[in-house]
Amino acid sequence: MIRNVAIIGLGLLGGSIGLAIRDHAPDLRTTGFDRDPEVREAAKARGLVSAVCETAEDTVREADLVILCVPVGAMEEAARSFADALPDGVIVSDVGSSKQSVGKALAAALPGRTIIPAHPVAGTEQSGPEAGFSSLFTNRWCILTPEAGTDPAAIEAVTAFWTTLGANVEIMEAEHHDLVLAVTSHIPHLIAFTIVGTASDLEEVTRSEVIKYSAGGFRDFTRIAASDPVMWRDVFLSNKSAVLEMLGRFSEDLTALQRAIRSGDGDTLHDLFSRTRAIRRQVIEEGQDDDRPDFGRDDHG
Amino acid sequence: MIRNVAIIGLGLLGGSIGLAIRDHAPDLRTTGFDRDPEVREAAKARGLVSAVCETAEDTVREADLVILCVPVGAMEEAARSFADALPDGVIVSDVGSSKQSVGKALAAALPGRTIIPAHPVAGTEQSGPEAGFSSLFTNRWCILTPEAGTDPAAIEAVTAFWTTLGANVEIMEAEHHDLVLAVTSHIPHLIAFTIVGTASDLEEVTRSEVIKYSAGGFRDFTRIAASDPVMWRDVFLSNKSAVLEMLGRFSEDLTALQRAIRSGDGDTLHDLFSRTRAIRRQVIEEGQDDDRPDFGRDDHG
Incomplete structure (x- = not known):
């Protein structure tokens, strides 16, 4: 007790x-x-x-x-x-x-x-x-x-x-946990930290422009990239092998999409984008996210 | 009129x-x-x-x-x-x-x-x-x-x-617009589509696990990756050069972080994660996002 x-x-x-x-x-x-x-x-x-x-x-x-x-x-x-x-x-x-x-x-x-x-x-x-x-x-x-x-x-x-x-x-098992969470949490955070860093370092696009037009998608990433720096530094260093493994998979997939864009292969893009929409529905059905558009932020809709 | x-x-x-x-x-x-x-x-x-x-x-x-x-x-x-x-x-x-x-x-x-x-x-x-x-x-x-x-x-x-x-x-100018939006919208969407696709194709981690533990960060990406497939296919194909340019910058930065994780360079990680937190504050100060934690989703807090 x-x-x-x-x-x-x-x-x-x-x-x-x-x-x-x-x-x-x-x-x-x-x-x-x-x-x-x-x-x-x-x-x-x-x-x-x-x-x-x-x-x-x-x-x-x-x-x-x-x-x-x-x-x-x-x-x-x-x-x-x-x-x-x-x-x-x-x-x-x-x-x-x-x-x-x-x-x-x-x-x-x-x-x-x-x-x-x-x-x-x-x-x-x-x-x-x-x-x-x-x-x-x-x-x-x-x-x-x-x-x-x-x-x-x-x-x-x-x-x-x-x-x-x-x-x-x-x-x-702890090993399986570390692999699962690398996918559902650690890699998403790493990607968010990266793109927010990339955007803030550009010479062609000012910081002010990045902030102003962030409602197009970027602002979601800034939320995740505002997470505690010490906590996340430690997560990546302590779950190194699973993070690097999953990062490798992600990079391969990103390269494939890059190639599809370069070659004008719209079918590959459309197929993926249709599949990913279905995952969102499952996340909501399982009660793991708010079902209101845009998370209900700004009390839209 | x-x-x-x-x-x-x-x-x-x-x-x-x-x-x-x-x-x-x-x-x-x-x-x-x-x-x-x-x-x-x-x-x-x-x-x-x-x-x-x-x-x-x-x-x-x-x-x-x-x-x-x-x-x-x-x-x-x-x-x-x-x-x-x-x-x-x-x-x-x-x-x-x-x-x-x-x-x-x-x-x-x-x-x-x-x-x-x-x-x-x-x-x-x-x-x-x-x-x-x-x-x-x-x-x-x-x-x-x-x-x-x-x-x-x-x-x-x-x-x-x-x-x-x-x-x-x-x-x-249209050309500048396309570069700015590649950063603030198109690349964030492309990354979200990619990671949601990567996660759903893994053999070591089941789809059900990905959904269950999505509150660790992944669920944010599923929202963006639920966007209209035809609209986004067209965006990537029509803004190809700016998207590929910005994707190149992102990939370079991601590779640098990968190297920092592999070599245990915690300072590089901590420095970036501290900088990105400041960007979030600016997004909120500029009125471009909800200032409640977690976008106010689930009516937390």
């Missing part, structure tokens, strides 16, 4: 977990820590957790579940910072976007502990202690990637926890 | 112009035509224009302004279909996303006529006569690309027309 949840890192994800617990599981007690004193102050002001602690060790002392909500490159150091204060029987989890590297980092920092790596597939382009909200996980998937041999009761407890916060839980 | 507006093509753009006139300029009379009889019926039912005509010729007979709202590859044929019925002094315009090719097509089809190519930089992923809405152009830019020597009074009339519908008007 989970009664006390310790949240390490009080940004968008950590803060949203705290607020979601307050709304959906008010009987749980939450403690929280962030190494940035200003974030701790903001977390207190917003009431993200029941108690903001001054050290990571104090945060975890009575926890049944510790959730690391720090960039994936900072997981190991963060875990070491509270390792000596962990009580018996505690479950340690996280919210990192790559899972093989986090699994290894936590196993190295916390030998003998019950570790259940997790990734709630949810977020916005904003970050920091002001960015979280309690419905972030509603109808979103949370993927758990426990090693073979992990205590089934612990897996069940973490599953119940995320279900309470509104998420649907799925269990898969 | 524009009193009668003829709209050729009653899809998202044509329909939105009709509805925007009804809301913002109710004294204007609108006629409309679509070569698809089902679209004409739907247009009548929604009241997209004052009168839906059975031929393009009947549509333009009394017009002061004719606006072609068909895919750019269909502009020339559509213009020829009503050329003989055009009254003296009429202005012919369009809403196509590439302007050099449309300018040439209309000049070829309508020799001696006053032609003012236009591109309202606005749209959604939806298409057809049910998709339009009257606020589509509100606070969006509309770019006019008249040839040198075009009657200034005609340019002024078209400028006033779009201003009345809520748009801000900018005038530039």
Whole structure:
């Protein structure tokens, strides 16, 4: 039974977990820590957790579940910072976007502990202690990637926890997770960062023109490319092999389209563009996006 | 003075112009035509224009302004279909996303006529006569690309027309338009079509997984990749040289990031990701996107 949840890192994800617990599981007690004193102050002001602690060790002392909500490159150091204060029987989890590297980092920092790596597939382009909200996980998937041999009761407890916060839980191997998320999240982010960078560096087209005419499609990419730089740097470095593999596939396909444009092969373009339209319908049918045109932005229509 | 507006093509753009006139300029009379009889019926039912005509010729007979709202590859044929019925002094315009090719097509089809190519930089992923809405152009830019020597009074009339519908008007050369829009619209669409195609063709990751975990970023791309296939096929074929030029720049930048990931160069990644965040802020400050997190989709936050 989970009664006390310790949240390490009080940004968008950590803060949203705290607020979601307050709304959906008010009987749980939450403690929280962030190494940035200003974030701790903001977390207190917003009431993200029941108690903001001054050290990571104090945060975890009575926890049944510790959730690391720090960039994936900072997981190991963060875990070491509270390792000596962990009580018996505690479950340690996280919210990192790559899972093989986090699994290894936590196993190295916390030998003998019950570790259940997790990734709630949810977020916005904003970050920091002001960015979280309690419905972030509603109808979103949370993927758990426990090693073979992990205590089934612990897996069940973490599953119940995320279900309470509104998420649907799925269990898969860390390696497969990293491949799937490379496609559905990491490559889309990398592409968005790239095109926004390309556009802002052009000599023939001014920055002001790029901004003014962004409603033609570019503005969607700027949203994704506004995501937290440290978080994303760490994601790409920690999921290097899957990202490079999927980037290779994408580049091949882009080259094929480039050739179709150059040779005036309209049928190839039309066939692809018709197929991709069908994927959008499935995303909406599965409840993974808003079905209003343009995401309902600007309250159009 | 524009009193009668003829709209050729009653899809998202044509329909939105009709509805925007009804809301913002109710004294204007609108006629409309679509070569698809089902679209004409739907247009009548929604009241997209004052009168839906059975031929393009009947549509333009009394017009002061004719606006072609068909895919750019269909502009020339559509213009020829009503050329003989055009009254003296009429202005012919369009809403196509590439302007050099449309300018040439209309000049070829309508020799001696006053032609003012236009591109309202606005749209959604939806298409057809049910998709339009009257606020589509509100606070969006509309770019006019008249040839040198075009009657200034005609340019002024078209400028006033779009201003009345809520748009801000900018005038530039067609060649520059095609380069700017390649960056802010055509390449973002091409990239989105590509990654959605790549993701749906993978063997290691199922289609179902791609859909389920699309909230990690991919779902944004599916929206853009749901755009009208015929329209976009024509855009890429008609703006080939600017698209290939900008695609080359993008590919170079993507290769540089790939190298940074492979070599573990976190500083290069972090520097780019920090710069791109600033662009997002400018897009919002310029009123070109919704400032709510995640575009306000799902009514989060």
